[in-house]
Amino acid sequence: VLDGTPTCNCDVEERALCAGLTPEGMRGVRSIRGNSRLAAQQTVFREGDPAEHVYTLMSGTVKLSKLLLDGRRQIIGFLFPGDFFGFGLDGVYGYTAEAVTDVALCRFAENRLMRLAEDMPELGRRLTDRLVSELAFAQEQMLLLGRMTAREKVARFLLSLSRRAERRGEPATPIAVPMSRLDIADYLGLTIETVSRTLTALKREGLVALPSGHMVALRDVAALRRIAEGQSNS
Amino acid sequence: VLDGTPTCNCDVEERALCAGLTPEGMRGVRSIRGNSRLAAQQTVFREGDPAEHVYTLMSGTVKLSKLLLDGRRQIIGFLFPGDFFGFGLDGVYGYTAEAVTDVALCRFAENRLMRLAEDMPELGRRLTDRLVSELAFAQEQMLLLGRMTAREKVARFLLSLSRRAERRGEPATPIAVPMSRLDIADYLGLTIETVSRTLTALKREGLVALPSGHMVALRDVAALRRIAEGQSNS
DNA sequence: CGCAGAATTGAGACTGGTCAAAATTTGTGG
């Protein structure tokens, strides 16, 4: 665990859990929050651990993943500042959460947050909205995993990163891709090799540029979008 | 739309949205509910329609699906009595909902339900719980779609139907499979042919029996479970 | 009983996976 005493500005982003609350609401949320910093690669919690806390990501990138007994892994989400995670089912986390980069987290005891939400309609409403949007995202990902080709998956992944960077106020086109090829592969239901080959192909066609391993420039967003929609198989 | 005036017992199942509420809460929910019946194959709403209602399924089976522009389809869920659906994002439904069999639905105007939830902590809490459980299910399905083989997918599908039937108080082993092979294929990210071949293989090995097209008997649950966990590749 | 749609079965093709090697990047210590 990294040291430092971060100020828990858990309203990093306007869509964060505790943003847009009344001053009173904000005070309530503040009273039950804690915070932590983790170095890249560290684990926030593991699939199967007792689910006691819910988190809001303040800075850095987090990945959520599920494992099969033989080691096959599916990454079910990458999180960026403002995103939240950590709701368990039956008191147990359904996935592992790990820091991709150094991260700062805002932490809430789940039961206290839920109790607070019962007294604060605005917070409850916010919770519901965020869950609905998480669910919609997961359903979108099911479509990707079940029905799209490698090329379409990669194009969609890049556009999704770009869109999310933009929403956080970062530039939409040279985007940081902090996760490894293995992480990308496990997120898209592919292998490292296929991800690499697909990126190379997109580069060869001039749709993207790869100035460095963890940077991607989208050169032809319209073409990428066509691929991501499943229209052009060329 | 079928005729008939169903009594909206929207607490069909203990996990239903409006089950387990106080009498007062129940009265509140009752005051905003409507109901409808649809024949098999009819559409409740389509992806992209304005999202005005949320539904609880009272009887029958519903499927939720998303389409790609070229017609590829992913079924993101099958619903059974007690399940709810219909939360839209940005006022629009993210998927199409269709009746697999004849169904009876309980309908709520989304805005009225949300307003009610703000005044009724128990309802809000219930909403959150159900959304968390939907999300967990979606994440489980991502693992299936991204990382499992056809054999594992089919085994897991059958066990999931069995488990849900059991939870509704129906027998766990000769289970009704009301959906077509095409629906199953689109749910598992496979083709009709692969689903059919896989079922035939499981039958040949004595793990299941197929007394009729829409009935499946699980003959060796332990073996199926092993396959579904990704342990035995035999 | 006959027909239309659904499901099964078969043969061959292709996308993406596997295994292996080469190239590149990253991180570390001098």
Next chain:
DNA sequence: CCACAAATTTTGACCAGTCTCAATTCTGCG
């Protein structure tokens, strides 16, 4: 700041699981 080791990524050759296309059989319904 550089050199070197380790890890990651890229590239290549080949393979396998699933898909495609096509024919046949089965099922349910009028």
